[in-house]
Amino acid sequence: xxxxxxARAVADRMGDAAEAVLAxxxxxxxxxxxxxxxxDTDAERRRWFYTPTDHGGxxxxxxxxxxxxxxxxLVASGLSGPAYGTVATIMGLENxxxxxxxxxxxxxxxxxxxxPGQYRLRIxxxxxxxxxxxRFGGHHVSLNNLVVDGELVSSTPCFLGADPASSPLLGxxxxxxxxxxxxxxxxxxxxxxxxxRARAVLAPRSPVDLVTANRSRVAPxxxxxxxxxxxxxxxxxxxxxxxxxxxxxxxxxYWGVTEADNDAVELTAEPRGVPASALSTDQRExxxxxxxxYTGRVPExxxxxxxxxxxxxxxxxxxxxxxxxxxxxxxxxxxxxGPRLLAEYDNTQRLANHAHSVWRDPEGDFGADVLAAxxxxxxx
Numbered sequence: 325x326x327x328x329x330x331a332r333a334v335a336d337r338m339g340d341a342a343e344a345v346l347a348x349x350x351x352x353x354x355x356x357x358x359x360x361x362x363x364d365t366d367a368e369r370r371r372w373f374y375t376p377t378d379h380g381g382x383x384x385x386x387x388x389x390x391x392x393x394x395x396x397x398l399v400a401s402g403l404s405g406p407a408y409g410t411v412a413t414i415m416g417l418e419n420x421x422x423x424x425x426x427x428x429x430x431x432x433x434x435x436x437x438x439x440p441g442q443y444r445l446r447i448x449x450x451x452x453x454x455x456x457x458x459r460f461g462g463h464h465v466s467l468n469n470l471v472v473d474g475e476l477v478s479s480t481p482c483f484l485g486a487d488p489a490s491s492p493l494l495g496x497x498x499x500x501x502x503x504x505x506x507x508x509x510x511x512x513x514x515x516x517x518x519x520x521r522a523r524a525v526l527a528p529r530s531p532v533d534l535v536t537a538n539r540s541r542v543a544p545x546x547x548x549x550x551x552x553x554x555x556x557x558x559x560x561x562x563x564x565x566x567x568x569x570x571x572x573x574x575x576x577x578y579w580g581v582t583e584a585d586n587d588a589v590e591l592t593a594e595p596r597g598v599p600a601s602a603l604s605t606d607q608r609e610x611x612x613x614x615x616x617x618y619t620g621r622v623p624e625x626x627x628x629x630x631x632x633x634x635x636x637x638x639x640x641x642x643x644x645x646x647x648x649x650x651x652x653x654x655x656x657x658x659x660x661x662g663p664r665l666l667a668e669y670d671n672t673q674r675l676a677n678h679a680h681s682v683w684r685d686p687e688g689d690f691g692a693d694v695l696a697a698x699x700x701x702x703x704x
Contacts, residue, residue, distance in 0.1 A: 330625035331475040334401070337623075338471065339451040341398035342458060346447065348391050349382070357382040361449035361456065369448050369457060370540040370690050372466045374483045374680065376432045376442065377555040379461035385441025395445045399460050402469045402479060407621040410484055413501045414464050415440050421487050430567070433559060438463075455695070463487075464680075466538075470691035478691035479622050482683045483538075489671050489679040502679045505617035506671060509658045512610045513650045516598065520607075523598040527588040530648035530657035532575040534668045534680050535591050542666055542686050546591040548572075575673055579655050589647050595661040597645035608639060615642070615660065618667040618683035633664060664688065 349357055359365045373379050384392050400408045422429065422438035431437045443462030449455055457470040457478075464485030470478040484502065491499040500506075516524055536542045537549040552559065552568035559565040575581075600611055612634070619630035634642060642662035648655050655672040664685050671679040687693050 329475065330629065331477070334623050334625055335471045335474055335476045338398065338401045338458070338469065338476065339456075341394070341401045342447055342451040342456075345391070345394045345398055345445070346451075348388075348394055353382055353386070353391075356386075357445060357447060359446060359448050361453070365448055366695075369459065369468075371556075372459070372468060372481055372483070372540070373461060373538055373554065373556060374464055374466050374485055374682075375538075375551070375554045376437060376439075376463040378434075379444045379446075379459070379466070380556070381444035381446030381459065381461075383442055383444045385439065395460075398445065398458065399467065402458075402467055402476075402623065404620055404622060404624050404627065407484075410501050411465055411467075413499070414484060414486055415443055415462065417486060417488070417491070417501070418463060420491050424488060430564070432555075433564075457691070468690060470694070472691060472694050476626070477694040478685070478688055479626075480683055480685045480689050481538075482618070482621050483681070484621075485678075485680045487674060487678040489674075489677045502669075502671075502681055505614065505669060505681060506656060506679065508610065508614045508617065509646070509656070509669060510650060510652070512607065512614060512644060513646050513658075515604075515607050515610060520598050520602060523602070524644055525646045525650075526596060527585040527647040528649065529579050529581045529585045530655035530670060530672050531586060531589050532572060532579065532581060532655075532670075532672045534670055534682055535589055535659070536666065536668060536682070536684065541689065541692075542591060542684060544591055544593040547586055578675075579672065585647070589645070589657065589659075591661075591666075595641075595643035595645075597643040597659070597661070599640060600642045600644075601640035611639070611642065611644060611660075615667070618660070618681070621683060634662070638663075 346358060384395060387395060418438045418440040429437045443465060446459050448457045455472050460467045464487060466481060466483040468481055469476060486501040489500060489502060493499050531548045533548045535548055536546045538554055539546060550569050550572040552565050600608055603611060615634060620627050622630055642660055642665060645659040647657040653676060655676045657670045660667040664687055666684040666686050669681045
């Protein structure tokens with residue numbers, strides 16, 4: 325019997341982990357956790373968030389210790405070792421953020437606003453069936469995986485954030501879960517000569533959030549969305565809604581972001597910035613290292629598959645964009661865009677101590693391309 329493909333081996337591992345999760349829940353817990361596959365289910369599957377809102381599913385706070393362990397085993401099945409470590413760290417940062425806000429922060433319409441228990445797991449469909457998937461999300465984590473015909477076909481959108489982006493540790497250490505991907509981006513910027521930099525830097529000021537936000541599908545013309553629109557539903561209290569909306573405006577005013585700045589970083593069909601084809605060998609190595617911060621989030625067996633999309637001359641079409649001064653401590657934004665690739669990073673909010681990063685496939689997020697082909701082959 326031939327060896328299973330890496331994508332099938334990962335899917336098998338995911339399936340085993342998901343079945344263990346499902347076997348340990350009943351009644352109301354099962355209703356929160358599981359959704360049978362349908363058009364309505366698929367629409368919900370494509371809704372994703374990175375704010376402290378209800379991401380949909382069974383919260384880890386409502387799980388027993390065994391259920392929680394099984395849920396995290398499923399999460400780990402979809403990530404590389406470094407990516408899993410980053411996710412676990414981000415979840416723990418909720419306690420740090422709560423202290424930063426004096427344990428009296430915004431409640432986000434729940435009992436505790438900054439709550440490491442409010443990460444939620446939802447399984448769509450039945451493991452082992454032709455189509456099934458799962459989502460794990462909470463504040464600054466959104467993992468979305470789809471299995472079709474026994475193979476993992478999609479792991480995007482994949483969002484990781486950190487607030488605080490930088491926290492002091494004993495012994496003069498610093499905790500920076502996303503620090504490596506920021507420093508690699510800055511290193512690539514610094515390596516550019518004057519002509520390359522003129523192409524790469526689109527605006528002197530960074531947008532206050534990701535340009536593509538949490539849209540189910542990215543498209544040309546995407547711009548930053550006000551904070552109050554990034555939650556599941558609007559806040560019932562108008563004052564809270566206005567407070568969230570004001571946070572966006574206040575951030576832009578603090579950094580001096582203008583409409584011209586937002587125009588400059590708006591998503592376009594043809595990538596802006598400097599292409600890899602215009603980079604030196606050393607610069608291309610930096611770009612590949614930066615790419616690995618996004619494509620390297622998948623399980624180790626699949627990292628090669630993702631890296632192969634940008635090997636050799638295929639890298640030429642990947643463009644690098646920057647907005648901001650590039651100085652450490654200042655607001656930061658960069659974007660990588662190319663065929664089947666969109667990666668964004670920003671560290672602007674909370675005086676440039678609140679970072680966001682997302683990896684997307686504009687054509688295949690949520691497995692849209694594979695699902696379309698599957699339906700064409702089996703339902704026409």
